[in-house]
Amino acid sequence: MDVSAGIEHEDLFRQVYAANFEPLLAYALRRVAQPEDAADVVAEVFLVAWRRGREMPPEEEIRLWLYGVARRVLANHHRGTLRRERLGERLRHRLRDAFSVDPGSQVPERLVVRSALARLGELDREVLMLTFWEGLEPREIAAVLRVNPSVVRTRLSRARARLRELLRDDPGPAGHELDVMAVRISEEGR
Template sequence: MLLGFRTRPPDEGWLEELFRQHADAVLTFLRHRTDHETAQDVLAETFTIAWRRKTDVPADPRGWLYGVARRVLANHRRSQGRTEAVVERMLTENRFEPGDSGIEDAIERHDTLRALAGLSEPDREVLLLTGWYDLTAAQAAQALGCSQAAYAVRLHRARKRLRAALNPITPGGSLAGRPAWETNS
């Protein structure tokens, strides 16, 4: 006789563990793209889909979850008539004021974000999946819904365009567009 235990279908433990292990990462991904309330709604739908399609969820679910979250958010945005502007959000939310890491690092981060903001959305996406969320090639390919070979090609092209975008603002380049606290110093 089990007293004090809530009777649950056996798979709920699986869902709770999936949530415990990955909800923070999925929420981080979503918060870079939308407000907190929408991010929570999309996250809840993402894990509900994971439950409904649990036989499709791979043993390493990270890329799969990012892929579902991307699609759910895209549908949400289409219904709202808005577009994703991940890097623009970072630039306007003043997250990169000079702090403990020093002004040079802050300038470099700002320049990198400006370069990322100038890229196409597909280029930016492939770079961020690797550079911000540390996805492996297999995970990133799964998140994007493409083969690893296609992902590798996309990443190669995106890196090339990023280097070109960074070039005018690397040392010795133009200072235009840098934050006011730098040009005033």
């Protein structure tokens, strides 16, 4: 590689990074449990972008390409998380059996919308999240997911209807409202 090509690659990468870091971080933050994980996901996305810089699409498609890379990085992240959780569960069972103590604790219940989203299929959930959280149009979502735009429009319509149905049918656990966790007060405490 000649020096001028290396400098051009660096300049392009810096521009891509500056223009896309915040949207990609927001994308990742909405899809992981811990903010530190989002930072790791974004770092890996930009590592891929650096390594595959010559394969990057034209400027108007770069963000969509990065969302596609982020989607695959997140899939790997979630698979790794699942493996770690399974390993942790096996360890908890062994400890519980060995010491007759349950070291686990209850995990707080999810909020109503997150719960409803979790009951949707993966593609439906991703189409909704890309539409409402990332602000992408169906043609852009199609590029990220590598599907036909008509598939996205159909999925989006069905996913909206299914989400409305889930939210209507399940008002959620007591003490929860959409984005606010409420604490129950016992009769004695009133």
